[in-house]
Amino acid sequence: MYVYDRHDQTLIEERVAQFRDQTRRFLAGELSEEEFRPLRLMNGLYIQRHAPMLRIAIPYGLLSAQQLRKLAAIARRYDKGYGHFTTRQNLQLNWPRLEDVPEILAELASVQMHAIQTSGNCIRNITSDHLAGIAADEVADPRPFCELIRQWATLHPEFSYLPRKFKIAVSGAAHDRAAIKVHDIGLLLRKDADGALGFAVYVGGGLGRTPMIGELIRPFLHRRELLPYLEAILRVYNLQGRRDNIHRARIKILVKALGPAEFARQVEAEFERTRQNPDLLLDDDAIAAMQRFFAPPPYDPTAAEERDHLHWLQQDAAFARWYARNTVPHKQPGYRGVFVALKGFGRAPGDMSSEQMEAVADLAERYNFGEIRVTHTQNLLLAHVRERDTHAVWQELNRHQLAAPVIGTLSDMIACPGLDFCALANAGSIDVAEQIRQRFEDLDYLYDLGDLRLNISGCMNACGHHHLGHIGILGVDKRGEEYYQLTLGGRGGLDAALGERLGPAVPKHEVAETVARILETYVALRQPGESFLDTVQRVGIAPFKASVYAEPVSEERAHA
């Protein structure tokens, strides 16, 4: 992974000093709340329902064991002993004190971490594919480019007061696992007819209250010109994006208003100028230098010869179940990617205690070259575990309640913090996730349902990516009551689509029952081997609607 040298370290420490002084001036009354607000947001600090919330950046989800241990220590010392991993591969602390934040940032800086641009109207943490570097379907590893974009975007002097937040995702594989089409900019690594590496560029995707799928504005951009092109997009947006209405300020609204063709034309015109700046061009030496940071770890070429795990797969049904669901193939023979499930056991999806973080840091050092990844589905991944070690890793994960064998199933839900923490929420997310999990505890049934993505957001800001859930659940407020709007058929990936609304919202205590009816309908209608998503696409939502709304689940819906 990327490692700082004195240049990075100097910048990060100066940022801590700057924020320390800004906080001091705010507390001393020298900075107004209005003036301090964007400054603290640009450092990931929100004022929340109960307390401030600090969002710590985990660039493209990559962490070292040492960094995870530091996060554990910070969560223990300054928070309540746990943290919350988000769909943007970051970590949120929900209970820090404002006065402590400069100290927390100083501790983060000591392990090459920060909270820069995790919020605010600026370029946010770059997200990517959690299987980068290990997936067989990869054209090129996206992480060196993610890091170059991160550096270009960090403390960017021109793009720190944009009309609205700006999110960039990069994918390098045939299967898009980074949801690039619902980002302000989505970059897909690809090769042109001559075999040159570059990017397809999508703009204007996004979720939130006006969800949109991104538009392809450039089928091929040479890697060398990546930064001038990004700069051109950002400049057109910075100058023309709406600033009069916060709900119309994202780039997607501008792309829609101008039309993708006109937007692309303006970007190309600006690109003709920005590409003249030699400092922005990425020559192959600069790219190769960055690629060295992401070189494969020193794999054992004989790893595939050790087959100990096969014995355990036969002997231990629980292990075999976990192995089938919670591990993924690795392009290096003899290795697997192993998910650390932050689901189940009554916890909020993505929550992790300090003890669990330390246990995973230990495992990463022992079995995974000291590396940990955060996935956008709010789990962690140990990407390079030797197959022979999977049984030992499983036992240890099990001991720490990190081995619920549910990855990719209905129980592997995404949920935003919702009403429990978030000041913007209409309704709870975490308790609804728990209600559903309890209703579907039977593993055999879960496995029979197969791959299923269920996403929950507590309001239309869509932090839980409900539009992309095969089943999406959105919290709404109906006369002061928590209600939930369901959608079906949403999906990320290169054929991304937004879920279709099922019908009227249902009250909170009916959510699990509603999901149950949807799944019963699926089981009744599916063809052999057909997934939930495929069935919804084939039959449409009408049969689901019929079964959900045919008869009231309870009294109050009949009157609602």
Add this chain to the structure above:
Amino acid sequence: MRKIIRDGAIVVDDWLDLDATAPIPPQGKIIVPLARWLEEKPALLARVPRGVGVRLGPDHDPFALASDLPALALIAVEFPVFRDGRGYSIARILRQHLGFRGELRAVGDVLRDQVFYLRRVGFNAFAPRPGLDPEQVLAGLNDFSDAYQPAADDIVPIWRRRQPAPVA
């Protein structure tokens, strides 16, 4: 007269800010709004040797001045509120695309916590919001000693300067 920051020092502002209709004094350096410059260009060009500058609003197109730049000793860019970031792009266009070499001045809601970035995009002068201590604003120019990316200054990106990756 009010004090401003120019090239890293606090100085007395020697420019007169004129609105759309104020009479143009025969002597002294003046700043006029873009519209007035475009309308009264022949007359204003005649007093260029005494100093003429133009003030751009955040929604003005800097390319409108492309052919006039050699005549202008100063361009002021307005920040109606510090959160409005359009002026940052305007500055980079003026400096890097159009090659403007005169004084580029940030005016309006110009505060301590933004001047470091403002300088990086090409401003060399800052008229702090009235009421602010220029010394404090000046201190903001030193918030950072380095930067990752190129802008309208001479910083070479860190990715070109840094040590190679440690050998695994």
